[in-house]
Amino acid sequence: MTGPENRLDALRDELTRAGVDALWVSDPANVRALSGFTSPADGKVLVTRQGATLYTDARYTVQVEQESPLPAFIARPPATYDHAAPGLEGLRVGFEADSLTVAGLEDLQAAWPGVTLVPLRGVVQGLRAVKSPEEIRQIRAAQALADRVFGEVRPLIRAGVTEQDVAYEIESRLLRAGAESAFGIIVASGPRGALPHGHASGRVIEDGDLVTVDMGARLDGYHSDMTRTVAVGNPSEELRRIYRAVREAEGAAVAAVKPGVRAADLDAVARGILTAHGLGEAFAHSLGHGVGLEVHERPGLRSTSEDVLEPGMIVTIEPGAYVPGLGGVRIEDLLLVTEDGHEVLSRSPIEEL
Numbered sequence: 036m037t038g039p040e041n042r043l044d045a046l047r048d049e050l051t052r053a054g055v056d057a058l059w060v061s062d063p064a065n066v067r068a069l070s071g072f073t074s075p076a077d078g079k080v081l082v083t084r085q086g087a088t089l090y091t092d093a094r095y096t097v098q099v100e101q102e103s104p105l106p107a108f109i110a111r112p113p114a115t116y117d118h119a120a121p122g123l124e125g126l127r128v129g130f131e132a133d134s135l136t137v138a139g140l141e142d143l144q145a146a147w148p149g150v151t152l153v154p155l156r157g158v159v160q161g162l163r164a165v166k167s168p169e170e171i172r173q174i175r176a177a178q179a180l181a182d183r184v185f186g187e188v189r190p191l192i193r194a195g196v197t198e199q200d201v202a203y204e205i206e207s208r209l210l211r212a213g214a215e216s217a218f219g220i221i222v223a224s225g226p227r228g229a230l231p232h233g234h235a236s237g238r239v240i241e242d243g244d245l246v247t248v249d250m251g252a253r254l255d256g257y258h259s260d261m262t263r264t265v266a267v268g269n270p271s272e273e274l275r276r277i278y279r280a281v282r283e284a285e286g287a288a289v290a291a292v293k294p295g296v297r298a299a300d301l302d303a304v305a306r307g308i309l310t311a312h313g314l315g316e317a318f319a320h321s322l323g324h325g326v327g328l329e330v331h332e333r334p335g336l337r338s339t340s341e342d343v344l345e346p347g348m349i350v351t352i353e354p355g356a357y358v359p360g361l362g363g364v365r366i367e368d369l370l371l372v373t374e375d376g377h378e379v380l381s382r383s384p385i386e387e388l
């Protein structure tokens with residue numbers, strides 16, 4: 036299990052490797068992963084050799100008792116820093132260089148003059164890449180909800196409705212189900228399909244359009260992520276050709292997902308197929324990413340990634356092709372890496388074109 040308790044043990048090993056005695060955790064997703072506290076933007080965690088303390092303020096006194104196994108100190112800075120200071124005197128304390136603001140660092144330097152502050156990157160993020168069984172259950176539930184909502188909304192995607200109409204139908208159903216949208220819903224129709232992140236606009240969907248819908252649910256803090264590109268009426272032969280190429284690339288990359296595979300090699304599988312179809316330049320982003328407490332997290336499935344897939348990782352596979360003035364296609368599935376391969380968590384049908 037990779038819940039808060041076990042993650043703390045693994046984190047201490049990482050801190051030893053990094054040459055620090057403690058870590059000041061400020062990244063909200065990391066605070067939640069280590070403490071279980073579900074309002075992590077208003078919390079910090081100090082992890083030392085001997086223990087870990089959750090710091091938050093009096094708005095959350097009851098909530099932290101309900102949610103976190105860690106001892107909590109309820110205060111606001113500078114009292115927070117003063118509480119931690121005596122135990123840190125003379126130590127090397129890591130901080131999260133990718134989330135702590137310059138002002139936050141200045142405050143720590145002022146509050147802990149006897150401490151050597153050491154910038155660290157991605158230490159807790161690396162531990163979050165492999166999900167616990169409970170996290171897998173939560174992400175699976177988020178994706179099941181997203182699949183249900185997409186199935187309800189698919190018949191509503193037709194000529195005459197706007198992209199915003201589609202997004203509204205998705206978002207309202209997610210809210211009614213006790214979830215929320217994982218990110219600004221992407222509905223990109225016709226020529227707007229050339230925008231990989233074309234958030235729903237007032238454009239009226241027309242006969243012959245391809246419509247890319249990229250959506251996810253956030254349920255109890257965990258995300259899902261899935262994209263389908265659907266046809267309205269009869270798209271042109273060129274759009275169908277692009278669709279089939281992306282579908283081929285997606286299927287091949289999905290089939291290659293298993294433990295031990297290098298993320299960069301997976302990216303190359305999809306990119307190679309799209310390049311063979313003359314669409315290499317049109318594939319304007321990475322193949323995919325991990326999903327969990329954040330929509331985008333480790334592992335990164337890109338050509339420069341050094342990540343290697345492990346059982347328990349949850350990743351997207353999402354090749355796309357974007358042609359300015361014409362439109363675009365993206366097909367994205369959410370996968371769990373298993374001991375002997377993978378399980379596709381996203382169940383919405385991928386249409387034939």
Ligand SMILES: CSCC[C@H](N)C(=O)N[C@@H](C)C(=O)N[C@@H](C)C(=O)O
Pocket residue numbers: 218231249250260261262320321322323324330331353
């Ligand atoms: C702003 S959240 C958008 C989520 C969307 N499903 C998504 O992941 N889109 C990808 C094209 C993307 O943004 N990929 C990133 C990791 C990239 O290539 O840098």
